[in-house]
Amino acid sequence: MFNKIKGNFNTQTWVLIPIAIAINIAVGQIVVLLKLPVYLDSIGTVLVAVLCGPWAGALTGALTNIIWGLAIDPNALPWWPVAFFIGYMAGRMAQWGFFKSWWKVAVTGFVVALTAAVVSTPIAVYIYGGITASGSSFITAYLLQTGQGIWQAVFSTGFLVEPVDKITTAMIAFAIILGLPKRTVGGYPKPEQVEVEGGSKNELYIALGVVVLLILIAAFVLRGILGG
Amino acid sequence: MPERLSFHIKRDSALHHLNPLTKLLLVLTLILTAFLAPFYWTPHILAVLFIPLLSMLGKVGREYFSTAIRLILPAATFLFAMQAFFQPVGEEIIFEFYFLDITRESFLFAFSNAMRIVVMVSAFTIFLLTTHPSELMSDLTRRGLPGQFAYVIISTLQILPQMQAKAQTIISAQRSRGLETEGGFFKRAGALVPLIGPLVFGSLVEVEERAIAIEARGFTSKHVKTSLHEIPDTSTDKLLRWFLTALILASIGLRIWLS
Amino acid sequence: MAFVNFQNVTYKYPLTKTPVLKNINLQVNEGEFIAVMGPNGAGKSTLCYALAGFVPHFFKGEISGEIEVDGKKSSESTLDEWVLNVGLAFQNPFNQISGAKYTVFEEIAFGLENIGVPRNEMKDRVDEAMALTGIRDLADRSPYSLSGGQQQRVALTSILVMRPRLLVLDEPTSQMDPIGTREVFGVVRKMAEEGMTVVMVEHKVEWIAHFADRVIALNEGQVLMEGKPNEVLTADLLPEKGFGISRYTSVARQAQQQGLWKQKQLPVTLFEAAEGFTSKGGGGSN
Numbered sequence: 001m002f003n004k005i006k007g008n009f010n011t012q013t014w015v016l017i018p019i020a021i022a023i024n025i026a027v028g029q030i031v032v033l034l035k036l037p038v039y040l041d042s043i044g045t046v047l048v049a050v051l052c053g054p055w056a057g058a059l060t061g062a063l064t065n066i067i068w069g070l071a072i073d074p075n076a077l078p079w080w081p082v083a084f085f086i087g088y089m090a091g092r093m094a095q096w097g098f099f100k101s102w103w104k105v106a107v108t109g110f111v112v113a114l115t116a117a118v119v120s121t122p123i124a125v126y127i128y129g130g131i132t133a134s135g136s137s138f139i140t141a142y143l144l145q146t147g148q149g150i151w152q153a154v155f156s157t158g159f160l161v162e163p164v165d166k167i168t169t170a171m172i173a174f175a176i177i178l179g180l181p182k183r184t185v186g187g188y189p190k191p192e193q194v195e196v197e198g199g200s201k202n203e204l205y206i207a208l209g210v211v212v213l214l215i216l217i218a219a220f221v222l223r224g225i226l227g228g
Numbered sequence: 229m230p231e232r233l234s235f236h237i238k239r240d241s242a243l244h245h246l247n248p249l250t251k252l253l254l255v256l257t258l259i260l261t262a263f264l265a266p267f268y269w270t271p272h273i274l275a276v277l278f279i280p281l282l283s284m285l286g287k288v289g290r291e292y293f294s295t296a297i298r299l300i301l302p303a304a305t306f307l308f309a310m311q312a313f314f315q316p317v318g319e320e321i322i323f324e325f326y327f328l329d330i331t332r333e334s335f336l337f338a339f340s341n342a343m344r345i346v347v348m349v350s351a352f353t354i355f356l357l358t359t360h361p362s363e364l365m366s367d368l369t370r371r372g373l374p375g376q377f378a379y380v381i382i383s384t385l386q387i388l389p390q391m392q393a394k395a396q397t398i399i400s401a402q403r404s405r406g407l408e409t410e411g412g413f414f415k416r417a418g419a420l421v422p423l424i425g426p427l428v429f430g431s432l433v434e435v436e437e438r439a440i441a442i443e444a445r446g447f448t449s450k451h452v453k454t455s456l457h458e459i460p461d462t463s464t465d466k467l468l469r470w471f472l473t474a475l476i477l478a479s480i481g482l483r484i485w486l487s
Numbered sequence: 488m489a490f491v492n493f494q495n496v497t498y499k500y501p502l503t504k505t506p507v508l509k510n511i512n513l514q515v516n517e518g519e520f521i522a523v524m525g526p527n528g529a530g531k532s533t534l535c536y537a538l539a540g541f542v543p544h545f546f547k548g549e550i551s552g553e554i555e556v557d558g559k560k561s562s563e564s565t566l567d568e569w570v571l572n573v574g575l576a577f578q579n580p581f582n583q584i585s586g587a588k589y590t591v592f593e594e595i596a597f598g599l600e601n602i603g604v605p606r607n608e609m610k611d612r613v614d615e616a617m618a619l620t621g622i623r624d625l626a627d628r629s630p631y632s633l634s635g636g637q638q639q640r641v642a643l644t645s646i647l648v649m650r651p652r653l654l655v656l657d658e659p660t661s662q663m664d665p666i667g668t669r670e671v672f673g674v675v676r677k678m679a680e681e682g683m684t685v686v687m688v689e690h691k692v693e694w695i696a697h698f699a700d701r702v703i704a705l706n707e708g709q710v711l712m713e714g715k716p717n718e719v720l721t722a723d724l725l726p727e728k729g730f731g732i733s734r735y736t737s738v739a740r741q742a743q744q745q746g747l748w749k750q751k752q753l754p755v756t757l758f759e760a761a762e763g764f765t766s767k768g769g770g771g772s773n
Binding site for chain 3: 360361362375378379382383386387390434437438439440441442443444445446447448449450451452453454455456458
């Protein structure tokens with residue numbers, strides 16, 4: 001176990017982590033500026049996770065929220081376990097070979113999203129009583145008004161919000177890795193995890209199709225709830 | 229461009245002279261007490277009375293209050309409003325606004341919850357105002373934290389402002405080339421790629437050379453590391469840490485006993 | 488036995504087809520100051536990485552032949568041991584800032600902290616190294632607030648402070664003005680005289696001519712020429728192979744064809760050129 005953790009970290013990992021954290025925060029802020037309905041604040045975490053391993057990804061995620069919370073926005077702080085598991089799960093998925101083509105990356109994004117929804121639920125319930133400072137809490141509030149239990153309402157919100165965000169995040173991370181020089185990738189602990197297989201353009205379209213479909217389903221479900 | 233991301237204010241105060249670990253434990257004690265103490269008014273007293281006094285003890289009162297007004301209060305107010313309106317608890321409605329209403333219970337819950345958040349953030353703010361990041365890291369490294377963690381934390385604090393400045397430059401450069409950062413959803417989503425690309429690739433390509441540079445300076449050396457700065461750890465510090473640990477245990481114990 | 492010894496070293500980066508270093512044989516004596524020059528893609532930086540242990544330990548790839556420094560074989564050593572003996576500073580100063588420190592003084596101490604030098608000795612050594620490279624006045628500045636030239640000096644000092652037996656420098660003055668360049672060459676010369684062995688990649692031929700003991704001309708991964716600075720730097724072969732040469736050499740070569748340069752040896756520096764043109768004698772000025 002200890003040696004496995006150690007295998008995630010070489011000098012390039014240690015140099016990459018601060019850059020990844022800065023990417024998380026800077027891109028997260030650009031997205032807010034563009035008023036897009038996603039967070040995209042884990043691109044760096046996913047990059048570290050797939051290039052270096054789950055433990056390096058987990059560390060990057062946790063440190064992102066801790067530093068973000070302490071230096072910029074206090075509301076980011078309590079969510080560090082969510083970021084931890086996003087990194088861990090992305091790393092595990094990559095280990096299982098799910099970061100080698102567009103549709104597999106989309107699957108990784110979806111699994112990571114589920115993880116995030118599960119881990120964030122108790123934090124939202126225990127620390128914030130279900131209503132957090134995030135905009136998505138309007139959905140939770142609505143679900144609560146319709147008489148749903150607090151756990152159910154919070155988890156449903158996470159399940160609605162997370163997939164679009166995390167699938168997009170994973171795909172951006174994949175696009176970045178495809179754009180990096182091979183030699184640069186080769187220096188990280190797990191370059192074999194991102195060796196692209198197949199690589200036809202069609203796959204990208206299938207993956208994008210999956211994302212659009214998910215957005216539509218989410219929107220439909222949401223309308224159903226709000227309309228009902 | 230800011231050279232670094234640090235709240236630290238160099239002053240000569242009792243708080244500044246405390247060992248960083250002692251201060252960290254003080255922060256932890258405040259947070260745990262605010263969340264765990266079974267008395268309703270505990271977080272309020274901590275937030276309104278104890279923390280301001282602490283900031284003055286650290287001679288950073290002015291800086292603390294300005295941070296509190298600019299950052300902490302707005303965040304806490306927003307959280308308070310969200311929870312007061314949307315917590316579905318209680319019967320007795322004390323305030324109505326169209327379809328929104330606040331009950332006595334949701335008001336009290338939201339108020340104490342907001343105060344807890346204020347305590348948490350304020351405690352950290354005072355800690356950061358009176359502790360230099362490299363001082364904290366040197367001390368934790370001396371106590372056995374792997375040196376690589378110190379490297380990660382400090383270099384993040386230095387890279388982040390640079391990256392934010394770079395993001396600003398890229399945004400204004402792309403805007404001047406006619407990139408739409410306002411407008412419809414798809415326009416804004418389309419703007420993302422030309423913004424993120426240059427920001428990310430430049431810094432990722434640097435990784436290899438930066439790794440070489442620190443390895444050339446013994447980053448992976450198996451020697452026991454030493455530290456340039458000596459971080460004082462007095463007997464007062466040790467005594468205070470015992471006291472704080474006792475307080476934490478007491479509030480946990482009280483919580484379990486009374487519930 | 489030479490202090491640095493390359494025997495038939497051939498090296499290929501991973502995922503590439505052609506070797507960057509081809510059958511390099513190279514000997515450097517202790518305390519010698521060697522300058523390496525060559526056109527882009529000649530393998531200069533790779534040679535530096537090989538000396539400093541990063542080829543092959545950091546980059547992996549395929550290597551054959553043997554690299555020895557101070558009697559130790561690179562193939563039998565690890566990178567963290569190797570860097571204790573061999574210091575490396577390279578071109579881009581920004582990437583050489585550790586990022587882990589807030590002041591120049593702390594930045595220079597970073598390497599010493601890593602290898603466990605006691606606190607008092609550390610302070611003395613940092614002070615001494617900063618005095619040597621003339622950056623004492625920068626001690627309390629943030630490394631990120633400095634100019635490129637100042638950062639290069641900090642990078643050089645950060646390596647010098649570790650007191651390597653072999654100092655490898657890859658274009659360490661690329662962002663410096665002539666005054667800074669002169670000072671750096673002066674420092675390096677002084678270190679060599681005190682017994683440090685120096686291998687420095689550099690384009691600034693006039694400075695090489697003035698300071699280096701020997702020049703190695705590298706081309707397409709092979710040693711094209713080596714010898715005394717003025718022999719190598721004035722060789723007819725260099726401009727043909729795309730090496731940058733001194734403008735004084737070019738002028739004198741033209742003058743030679745017109746019968747105006749009467750010395751045997753072509754000049755590299757302004758001083759040599761002026762002397763050669765003004766002295767009437769047919770004998771060499773060198």
